[in-house]
Amino acid sequence: MTLTLIALDQPTSDFAAVFTRNAFPGAPIILGRQRLAESSLGAIIINNKISNVCAPGGSDAAEKISTATAAILGLDSSQILPSSTGIIGWTLPTEAMISALPAAASQLQADSILPAAEGIVTTDLYPKIRSVSLGEGRIVGIAKGAGMTEPNLATMLVYILTDLAVPRDTLRTMLQSAVDQSFNRISIDSDTSTSDTVALISSGTVTSNVSLRAFGDALNEICRDLAEDVVRNGEGVRHVIRTTVTGAKDNEFAHLTGKAVVNAPLFKCAVAGNDPNVGRLVQAIGRFLGNLPDQVDASALRLTMGGHAIFANGVFQLNPTKEIALVEHLKQAELYSSAPTADGVFTPPVDYPTHERCVEIGIEIGSGPGQAIVIGGDLTHEYVTENADYRS
Amino acid sequence: MTLTLIALDQPTSDFAAVFTRNAFPGAPIILGRQRLAESSLGAIIINNKISNVCAPGGSDAAEKISTATAAILGLDSSQILPSSTGIIGWTLPTEAMISALPAAASQLQADSILPAAEGIVTTDLYPKIRSVSLGEGRIVGIAKGAGMTEPNLATMLVYILTDLAVPRDTLRTMLQSAVDQSFNRISIDSDTSTSDTVALISSGTVTSNVSLRAFGDALNEICRDLAEDVVRNGEGVRHVIRTTVTGAKDNEFAHLTGKAVVNAPLFKCAVAGNDPNVGRLVQAIGRFLGNLPDQVDASALRLTMGGHAIFANGVFQLNPTKEIALVEHLKQAELYSSAPTADGVFTPPVDYPTHERCVEIGIEIGSGPGQAIVIGGDLTHEYVTENADYRS
Numbered sequence: 001m002t003l004t005l006i007a008l009d010q011p012t013s014d015f016a017a018v019f020t021r022n023a024f025p026g027a028p029i030i031l032g033r034q035r036l037a038e039s040s041l042g043a044i045i046i047n048n049k050i051s052n053v054c055a056p057g058g059s060d061a062a063e064k065i066s067t068a069t070a071a072i073l074g075l076d077s078s079q080i081l082p083s084s085t086g087i088i089g090w091t092l093p094t095e096a097m098i099s100a101l102p103a104a105a106s107q108l109q110a111d112s113i114l115p116a117a118e119g120i121v122t123t124d125l126y127p128k129i130r131s132v133s134l135g136e137g138r139i140v141g142i143a144k145g146a147g148m149t150e151p152n153l154a155t156m157l158v159y160i161l162t163d164l165a166v167p168r169d170t171l172r173t174m175l176q177s178a179v180d181q182s183f184n185r186i187s188i189d190s191d192t193s194t195s196d197t198v199a200l201i202s203s204g205t206v207t208s209n210v211s212l213r214a215f216g217d218a219l220n221e222i223c224r225d226l227a228e229d230v231v232r233n234g235e236g237v238r239h240v241i242r243t244t245v246t247g248a249k250d251n252e253f254a255h256l257t258g259k260a261v262v263n264a265p266l267f268k269c270a271v272a273g274n275d276p277n278v279g280r281l282v283q284a285i286g287r288f289l290g291n292l293p294d295q296v297d298a299s300a301l302r303l304t305m306g307g308h309a310i311f312a313n314g315v316f317q318l319n320p321t322k323e324i325a326l327v328e329h330l331k332q333a334e335l336y337s338s339a340p341t342a343d344g345v346f347t348p349p350v351d352y353p354t355h356e357r358c359v360e361i362g363i364e365i366g367s368g369p370g371q372a373i374v375i376g377g378d379l380t381h382e383y384v385t386e387n388a389d390y391r392s
Numbered sequence: 393m394t395l396t397l398i399a400l401d402q403p404t405s406d407f408a409a410v411f412t413r414n415a416f417p418g419a420p421i422i423l424g425r426q427r428l429a430e431s432s433l434g435a436i437i438i439n440n441k442i443s444n445v446c447a448p449g450g451s452d453a454a455e456k457i458s459t460a461t462a463a464i465l466g467l468d469s470s471q472i473l474p475s476s477t478g479i480i481g482w483t484l485p486t487e488a489m490i491s492a493l494p495a496a497a498s499q500l501q502a503d504s505i506l507p508a509a510e511g512i513v514t515t516d517l518y519p520k521i522r523s524v525s526l527g528e529g530r531i532v533g534i535a536k537g538a539g540m541t542e543p544n545l546a547t548m549l550v551y552i553l554t555d556l557a558v559p560r561d562t563l564r565t566m567l568q569s570a571v572d573q574s575f576n577r578i579s580i581d582s583d584t585s586t587s588d589t590v591a592l593i594s595s596g597t598v599t600s601n602v603s604l605r606a607f608g609d610a611l612n613e614i615c616r617d618l619a620e621d622v623v624r625n626g627e628g629v630r631h632v633i634r635t636t637v638t639g640a641k642d643n644e645f646a647h648l649t650g651k652a653v654v655n656a657p658l659f660k661c662a663v664a665g666n667d668p669n670v671g672r673l674v675q676a677i678g679r680f681l682g683n684l685p686d687q688v689d690a691s692a693l694r695l696t697m698g699g700h701a702i703f704a705n706g707v708f709q710l711n712p713t714k715e716i717a718l719v720e721h722l723k724q725a726e727l728y729s730s731a732p733t734a735d736g737v738f739t740p741p742v743d744y745p746t747h748e749r750c751v752e753i754g755i756e757i758g759s760g761p762g763q764a765i766v767i768g769g770d771l772t773h774e775y776v777t778e779n780a781d782y783r784s
Contacts (some may be wrong), residue, residue, distance in 0.1 A: 020682070021682040021683060022675065022678040022679050022682045023677070023678040023679075023680075023681035023682040023688060023690045024674050024675070024677070024678035024681075024682075024690060025678075051671075053671065053674070054671075054674060054703070054706060054707050054708055055707060055708065056707045056708075058707075087671060088669075088670075088671025088672065088674060088675060089670060089671040089674070089708040089710065090671075265657075265771075265775075265779075266779055269775070269776055269779035269780045270779065270780065272776065272780045273779075273780030275780065277480075278480075278481060279443075279445065279446075279479060279480025279481040279482075280480065282416050282445070282446060282480060282481070283414065283416070283480060285415070285416070286414040286415040286416035286417075287414050287415075288415075289415035289416075290412070290413040290414045290415040290416075291413060296415060298415040298416060311446070314446060315446050315447060315448045315450075316446055316447065316448075316481040318481065338736075339736065340732060340735075340736030342734070343732075344730075344731065344732030344736060344738070344773070346736070379657075379776060380776060380780075381736070381773055381776050381777070381780075383657075383661070383776075384661055384664065384771060384772060384773050384775075384776055385773070387657075387658055387661035387662065387665075388661045388662065388664045388665030388667065388772075388773075
């Protein structure tokens with residue numbers, strides 16, 4: 001287990017957080033929701049390996065760790081946000097964690113966020129950091145993935161720090177909006193973690209004349225980039241699939257259409273095999289439309305893959321030359337080739353992503369102004385290897 | 393490609409069919425819906441390999457094959473139900489199929505339905521037949537799976553024949569009811585085929601005093617058994633997962649809760665690895681409950697696996713002895729061991745299911761009288777192998 005401590009020079013009243021919508025949230029989530037009502041926040045203490053969800057005595061454990069962290073930093077326990085990720089159901093080794101806190105505090109430094117980005121990972125292959133400079137200040141965010149990742153949010157912990165002064169209420173509105181357009185528009189596997197957290201903290205030390213609009217744009221950029229990073233490093237992901245949905249009734253309809261595609265196992269498997277099986281793409285969209293209470297006119301649907309028209313006027317638009325181009329598009333978007341060891345174990349070889357290309361799916365519904373970009377991954381042997389015996 | 397012809401001795405007015413709800417149905421489905429309005433049905437002509445979905449000229453192809461089949465049998469084309477399954481988007485080789493029809497007709501026989509059950513398969517490992525004798529008559533059904541299988545219905549073709557006289561309207565009501573409790577309560581991979589069909593045909597030759605209730609019960613039994621057969625022979629399935637949901641607000645709520653579990657990739661992977669990762673089970677239920685518009689009291693949830701209590705009063709009920717028993721339950725339900733060849737290809741070795749045991753999940757929600765049994769499979773390397781390059 002790694003303990004990661006993020007401490008502010010001074011507690012701040014300007015902080016925001018968005019948590020999982022899972023109905024069985026972890027103890028740190030329950031506590032974190034209470035912290036939103038506190039007047040200030042001074043530090044975040046994060047552990048990996050065990051998520052402290054529905055474990056006997058879980059709330060007490062989270063409180064004890066907050067109290068011990070506060071004592072070391074000269075803060076009140078109400079100023080500490082605890083976060084946990086890892087196995088669901090196991091009990092935190094509270095005493096051992098408290099014993100390790102002084103060492104974590106002694107390593108606090110102001111030079112780099114990389115150790116924190118490295119400390120919070122579980123099955124991630126590499127740390128994820130995004131940063132935007134703005135006027136005389138900066139926004140920097142770190143994230144962990146990498147499975148149990150759908151909307152609301154993911155087994156995903158994201159911490160975004162800024163020195164730019166933005167008041168609490170504005171931070172909270174902006175964070176929810178940024179999350180809706182980023183972390184809520186990705187899916188590794190359609191599962192939703194019990195521990196998802198995105199926190200945003202402003203130290204307020206830089207009060208230059210950066211507009212709130214510029215701040216919001218930069219925050220959206222950080223969240224979108226980190227969200228795509230989470231998918232690119234999703235468990236077993238070898239292709240990132242980006243669906244751009246347009247012409248929907250409204251944005252939410254477009255969002256759900258994209259989700260239906262990136263969560264369709266058969267299409268995800270086809271992408272893994274560099275197989276442009278567009279029939280499975282149409283199946284996935286047709287399943288979504290067919291399950292709606294109101295009948296949708298599906299005849300206006302137009303699909304592209306890698307910019308090539310593949311479906312229009314109710315029939316496929318395919319020929320052998322186009323099929324070859326589609327296979328090439330899929331191969332270009334592959335992060336690495338799949339290869340098992342002699343005993344059938346598939347292991348991802350990448351330390352950092354080899355490129356940032358996506359399998360590009362265009363979905364024009366032809367019934368309104370709604371649009372959304374939804375990002376997901378393929379379904380691979382590496383995903384099954386990772387998840388058929390993660391605990392053992 | 394295999395052509396399978398099922399012909400009645402005499403056309404009958406007593407027939408019923410339920411089709412996919414996918415918004416992009418195949419041409420045979422569109423034609424099949426029209427056939428329901430016809431006065432009689434005389435034969436079904438089925439091909440595998442190509443599903444005739446959204447292919448240019450698909451409706452014409454289905455009509456031509458109906459007409460050619462009718463000509464050979466001395467029927468009208470309106471009395472023929474065409475069915476197709478296989479790759480979506482490809483065009484049927486209509487002329488070659490018409491040339492092969494006389495050979496298919498010459499093989500018609502009244503001894504056994506086994507050749508038909510064998511003829512309709514695609515990736516199925518074995519034919520699926522269920523039969524119930526009733527008074528002086530009988531109901532016999534055949535089914536194909538094996539992927540793209542969720543509700544409404546599955547890449548699933550099911551043909552149920554009976555000599556017992558039951559009028560058309562009653563047949564149709566009974567079939568919809570039986571399908572709702574069987575084929576709509578299974579999921580291999582949450583995908584929904586564009587070609588799903590369940591047809592029920594009564595020749596009406598036996599008019600013994602079998603009650604409609606007894607007939608309905610036998611039909612339900614056939615459908616339930618065939619539905620479980622479809623899952624047990626689902627693509628890559630090594631464990632059948634049976635969720636028994638009780639105490640829900642209503643039956644539909646129970647149904648959706650069960651679906652949320654059997655469609656949760658991380659839990660399915662854990663089952664594949666004989667890993668009783670009950671945290672992922674709680675996550676899956678919590679995701680479903682957390683996404684509902686109304687808040688649900690999750691504190692009354694009680695879970696069992698293999699009859700062992702694993703969750704109650706908001707916390708896990710686990711200990712090392714129980715974990716060993718849970719692993720044993722999973723191993724007992726395994727259909728075969730997973731083993732790759734030297735080049736990493738996983739191939740299911742079974743010709744027929746080795747047993748009929750399930751991973752038994754009990755979910756008591758504690759808020760009402762609703763209940764449902766929902767059946768699904770695990771997520772395995774064999775599934776990925778089968779679907780990453782099915783077309784090639």
